[in-house]
Amino acid sequence: MSIYVFKRAAFTLVTFVVVVSATFFLLRIAPGGPFDSERQLPPEVEANLLAAYHLDEPLYLQYLRYMGNLVRFDLGPSIKQHDFTVSELIAAGLPVSLCLGALALLIALTTGVAIGSFAAFRHNSWLDRCLSATTTLGLALPPIVTGPLLVLLFAVSLRWLPAGGLDSYLSFVLPSVALALPLAAAIAKLVRGACIEVMDQPHVTTAKAKGISNVRLAFHHVLPAGMIPILSFLGPASAALLVGSLVIEEVFALPGLGRYFVQGALNRDYTLVMGGVVVYALLILILNFVVDLVYVRLDPRIRIEDQAAAS
Amino acid sequence: MKRLWHDKSLFLASVTLICVVLLVLVGPLLAPWSYEVVDWNAVNAPPSADHWFGTDGAGRDLFARTLVGGQVSLGIAILATCVSFAIGVPWGAIAGYVGGRTDQLMMRVVDGMYSVPFILVVILLVVLVGRNAYLLFVGIGAVSWLDISRIVRGQTLVVRTGQFVQAARGLGASRPWIVWRHILPNVVGIAFVYATLTIPGVIIAESFISFLGLGIQEPQTSWGVLVSDGTKEMHSSPWQLAFPAAFLVITLVCVNVIGDKFRDAITVSSIRR
Numbered sequence: 001m002s003i004y005v006f007k008r009a010a011f012t013l014v015t016f017v018v019v020v021s022a023t024f025f026l027l028r029i030a031p032g033g034p035f036d037s038e039r040q041l042p043p044e045v046e047a048n049l050l051a052a053y054h055l056d057e058p059l060y061l062q063y064l065r066y067m068g069n070l071v072r073f074d075l076g077p078s079i080k081q082h083d084f085t086v087s088e089l090i091a092a093g094l095p096v097s098l099c100l101g102a103l104a105l106l107i108a109l110t111t112g113v114a115i116g117s118f119a120a121f122r123h124n125s126w127l128d129r130c131l132s133a134t135t136t137l138g139l140a141l142p143p144i145v146t147g148p149l150l151v152l153l154f155a156v157s158l159r160w161l162p163a164g165g166l167d168s169y170l171s172f173v174l175p176s177v178a179l180a181l182p183l184a185a186a187i188a189k190l191v192r193g194a195c196i197e198v199m200d201q202p203h204v205t206t207a208k209a210k211g212i213s214n215v216r217l218a219f220h221h222v223l224p225a226g227m228i229p230i231l232s233f234l235g236p237a238s239a240a241l242l243v244g245s246l247v248i249e250e251v252f253a254l255p256g257l258g259r260y261f262v263q264g265a266l267n268r269d270y271t272l273v274m275g276g277v278v279v280y281a282l283l284i285l286i287l288n289f290v291v292d293l294v295y296v297r298l299d300p301r302i303r304i305e306d307q308a309a310a311s
Numbered sequence: 312m313k314r315l316w317h318d319k320s321l322f323l324a325s326v327t328l329i330c331v332v333l334l335v336l337v338g339p340l341l342a343p344w345s346y347e348v349v350d351w352n353a354v355n356a357p358p359s360a361d362h363w364f365g366t367d368g369a370g371r372d373l374f375a376r377t378l379v380g381g382q383v384s385l386g387i388a389i390l391a392t393c394v395s396f397a398i399g400v401p402w403g404a405i406a407g408y409v410g411g412r413t414d415q416l417m418m419r420v421v422d423g424m425y426s427v428p429f430i431l432v433v434i435l436l437v438v439l440v441g442r443n444a445y446l447l448f449v450g451i452g453a454v455s456w457l458d459i460s461r462i463v464r465g466q467t468l469v470v471r472t473g474q475f476v477q478a479a480r481g482l483g484a485s486r487p488w489i490v491w492r493h494i495l496p497n498v499v500g501i502a503f504v505y506a507t508l509t510i511p512g513v514i515i516a517e518s519f520i521s522f523l524g525l526g527i528q529e530p531q532t533s534w535g536v537l538v539s540d541g542t543k544e545m546h547s548s549p550w551q552l553a554f555p556a557a558f559l560v561i562t563l564v565c566v567n568v569i570g571d572k573f574r575d576a577i578t579v580s581s582i583r584r
Contacts, residue, residue, distance in 0.1 A: 015423040026439060136571075140563035142515045144522045144535070145556045148542045156546060239428040246430060247519050251542065262523050265434045273438050277431055284428065 075275040086275035093257035103176035112187025120195030138185030147178040147251035195226040328565035335381035344372030346379040383533040387448040394452025399459030407467025429454040508570040534559040
């Protein structure tokens with residue numbers, strides 16, 4: 001167990017360093033500096049600017065400086081948004097994005113599991129077919145379409161919820177639902193498949209033969225096994241949430257990290273984009289790491305393999 | 312494979328997809344308006360006999376724009392999928408056939424790349440090379456080959472134990488020759504099915520990136536750009552959102568259904584074997 005954890009942690013750390021280093025060198029090697037697009041600056045001013053951002057130093061020194069600062073959570077000043085450091089911008093945006101992502105994940109998990117298990121218990125009935133068709137549609141509806149549709153329905157026509165911005169907690173409802181929809185559909189599909197598979201297993205047949213109630217069968221025998229694929233789906237799901245949040249924050253004008261990041265990319269704000277990559281990579285890698293650990297706790301096969309390797 | 316001919320939802324999806332593709336390819340030639348011509352008499356006009364899908368805020372015919380946008384979206388999807396195919400199949404085949412340390416290293420790279428969301432890579436590419444649309448979508452393909460390479464590696468591990476591979480080895484064939492002549496032809500089929508499954512992802516990726524203003528630029532257009540523009544005008548002229556969004560969603564549903572059915576057919580037949 002401990003060897004496995006250590007291996008995974010080392011792999012996560014190496015991946016993080018590789019991602020950050022690759023991003024750093026790509027951005028520095030690319031033709032065109034951050035000050036090129038503005039009008040021609042006097043050489044002294046340009047030299048001063050480069051010196052202020054340490055861009056006149058040799059590349060390896062810049063890299064060491066950046067990595068050194070990164071350990072202290074200092075991501076440097078934003079190049080385009082003066083008077084702000086990248087850490088300040090991230091601190092402003094990250095809570096909004098995390099809240100959005102967590103809500104969406106919660107909605108996706110609850111509705112996905114409910115729909116998937118319901119469809120599995122009514123396997124091959126008309127209800128199952130309706131739900132399966134709905135999940136197929138849900139998978140194909142990208143948030144750039146569902147977002148505006150939800151706004152039209154609930155904000156413009158019915159006037160129940162705010163259309164955008166961040167005024168109250170109600171502002172999170174529509175964005176998180178739009179973000180959750182494709183994930184809920186994917187989870188429903190996974191759970192349905194897994195549950196149907198479990199229901200063919202001998203231990204379920206035995207339980208049925210012993211005459212236990214349907215509720216007990218569902219909660220004690222089928223659902224726990226049906227949940228396992230969700231766990232391995234959480235890694236890709238977190239990536240999907242991230243990608244979706246960029247779009248959703250744009251549609252609903254939420255002041256989250258995604259908006260700063262996209263703005264940074266549009267203005268070629270090198271340090272801000274770099275900071276965004278650092279935060280996103282860190283979030284996803286940590287989540288993947290945690291999922292791996294939980295997986296080991298649940299799946300005895302990995303534990304046994306590890307013990308065999310250790311002895 | 313024969314059962315596939317009798318599958319109603321697969322049939323329906325295929326026919327719809329073929330109709331959409333034909334319409335997208337042929338439609339702009341038949342449309343009364345070109346996609347970039349401005350009709351000053353009909354700015355923000357609702358659908359009519361003249362402009363079948365209405366016009367956009369600049370008075371351009373939305374029917375022609377939706378179809379031309381479809382050409383761009385579908386073209387990019389195919390381009391990016393080809394790139395992912397070209398990287399993923401050899402990567403998986405080599406890792407699977409050579410095995411050992413090479414295999415471990417190559418699959419570690421894949422594992423590592425899985426944890427980097429593709430949109431970060433694409434946004435980095437935008438910062439690096441500017442908004443050059445086609446380069447960008449080659450970039451999408453270059454980061455979406457991971458699934459294919461895993462599947463191909465798994466299949467290669469099965470194929471390499473076959474007697475014909477041992478025979479080839481016994482006859483003194485070189486490793487590149489065995490991979491090229493004996494392994495690849497046997498894994499291409501399954502890779503093709505998984506390529507179908509990556510197409511919807513690529514279409515969605517394109518629409519996301521264009522929606523954020525990082526992808527296709529004016530006067531070129533795509534479904535993502537049209538949905539983005541339509542969203543801004545949806546309160547006053549909803550048809551500008553409705554038509555491109557409908558095309559996008561219908562295409563995605565069809566490609567999803569077709570990919571799923573093919574995958575199910577392959578997994579079921581391999582279980583029965």
